[in-house]
Amino acid sequence: MLHFSTDEFSARLQRLLTEMGARKLDAMLLFAQESMYWLTGYDTFGFCFFQSLLVRADGRMALLTRSADLRQAQHTSILGDIRVWTDRKDATPAEQLLAVARDLGVSTGRIGVEFDSYGLTHANGRKLEAAFAGDYELTDASEIITRLRAVKSAAEIVYVREAARLSDAADAAGIAAVHAGADEGDILAAQHNAIFSAGGDYPANEFIIGSGRDALLCRYKAGRRKLDARDQITLEFAGVYRHYHAALMRTITVGDVSPRHSELYIAAHEALLACEAEIRPGRTAGDVFAAHAHVMDAHGLENHRLAACGYSLGAKFTPSWMDWPMFYEGNDWVLEPGMVMFAHMILMDSQSGTAMCLGRTSLTTLTGSEVLNGHDAGLVMK
Numbered sequence: 001m002l003h004f005s006t007d008e009f010s011a012r013l014q015r016l017l018t019e020m021g022a023r024k025l026d027a028m029l030l031f032a033q034e035s036m037y038w039l040t041g042y043d044t045f046g047f048c049f050f051q052s053l054l055v056r057a058d059g060r061m062a063l064l065t066r067s068a069d070l071r072q073a074q075h076t077s078i079l080g081d082i083r084v085w086t087d088r089k090d091a092t093p094a095e096q097l098l099a100v101a102r103d104l105g106v107s108t109g110r111i112g113v114e115f116d117s118y119g120l121t122h123a124n125g126r127k128l129e130a131a132f133a134g135d136y137e138l139t140d141a142s143e144i145i146t147r148l149r150a151v152k153s154a155a156e157i158v159y160v161r162e163a164a165r166l167s168d169a170a171d172a173a174g175i176a177a178v179h180a181g182a183d184e185g186d187i188l189a190a191q192h193n194a195i196f197s198a199g200g201d202y203p204a205n206e207f208i209i210g211s212g213r214d215a216l217l218c219r220y221k222a223g224r225r226k227l228d229a230r231d232q233i234t235l236e237f238a239g240v241y242r243h244y245h246a247a248l249m250r251t252i253t254v255g256d257v258s259p260r261h262s263e264l265y266i267a268a269h270e271a272l273l274a275c276e277a278e279i280r281p282g283r284t285a286g287d288v289f290a291a292h293a294h295v296m297d298a299h300g301l302e303n304h305r306l307a308a309c310g311y312s313l314g315a316k317f318t319p320s321w322m323d324w325p326m327f328y329e330g331n332d333w334v335l336e337p338g339m340v341m342f343a344h345m346i347l348m349d350s351q352s353g354t355a356m357c358l359g360r361t362s363l364t365t366l367t368g369s370e371v372l373n374g375h376d377a378g379l380v381m382k
Helices: 006-022 033-040 067-076 093-103 122-132 143-150 154-177 184-196 212-216 259-278 285-298
Strands: 027-030 052-056 061-066 082-085 109-113 136-140 208-211 231-241 244-254 308-312 323-328 340-349 354-364 369-371
Touching: 006 033, 006 052, 006 143, 027 033, 033 052, 033 061, 033 143, 052 093, 061 067, 061 093, 067 082, 082 093, 093 122, 122 136, 143 323, 154 184, 154 231, 154 244, 154 354, 184 208, 184 231, 208 212, 212 231, 231 354, 244 340, 259 285, 259 308, 259 340, 259 354, 259 369, 285 308, 285 323, 285 340
Parallel strands: 027 109, 061 082, 109 136
Antiparallel strands: 027 052, 052 061, 208 231, 231 244, 244 354, 308 323, 308 340, 340 354, 354 369
8 A cells, every 4th residue: 555665765764864863863753644654654544642653863663553553554654663552541652652762772862753743732742751751852853854745756746746637627626516506515525526536535624615705714614505696705625646735726706706806816816926936946935925925015905915825735634734834924944846835815805805815736846836736727707
């Protein structure tokens, strides 16, 4: 069930070990599911419970997880050393992780920890620090693999392109399902069917769908409605393949297009092109946001735009497909070839109740950016 070659995994491990050496780390404790998947192929949603992958400075690895994920790790990863902690009233997985470290010869030293991850709750983090207190120096190393993952290999880009193809299929299915009287549930079903029937995967977070005044929301919410004869609907979704995401976003109008919709679309489209022109090697994530803000503010829309306009995409797990870096003011993360970036232009005019969103995914190349999906970024009217 491996999605990459052993040579690919070996190259990733070497990149990690180089970073660990530069930071003088004797070992790392990985808690982010994205990190485990990237490094070993291990694929699970079991990270909602305590689990950790220990990586020694010489490349030896051992996973500590629950019995429910034993076969999951055996079936999906390159890992050979898989340890199990047992569910019981007095379970102490942090103490067992300490025993794993000592068993692997990491009896003292400096250990990097992915503290900033969904897989390590604050409560478990405190237990981890208590267990390792004394002989070890625990240091936050949350960004190491995050930065390594941000630059995709050729093998990963193959999956990203397939995700982009699936996102276009979902886009077409969603547009076709939008009409006066359409049920939001049928629109969602059409999008998901287009992805699943073509070999795609679940997204790392829910698709966003909202019509009427809910078109101004940037998050999924429970509850459905049917479209009115004159309406608006905002859709944000992603094609997903082997957990790699390619996102799209658009607001579709139903019935007559209001002048305000047209005004906002012109600004959103201009800002999208300006941002994509900045998605190139040597520019920063902050530069991309500055291009967004410059266009929006020139149209008098400073009060209707957001304080961020996109982010990196890759192999992500619940609860969010958003990855680092993000496009916001002053972010000095330098863009590199191989980075996959989603730029979203989100305009929400609460006074008039008008929404207009437009977004798509690009690949950072040696000379600029390549748009991967949503090539027809026109205003869709139904």
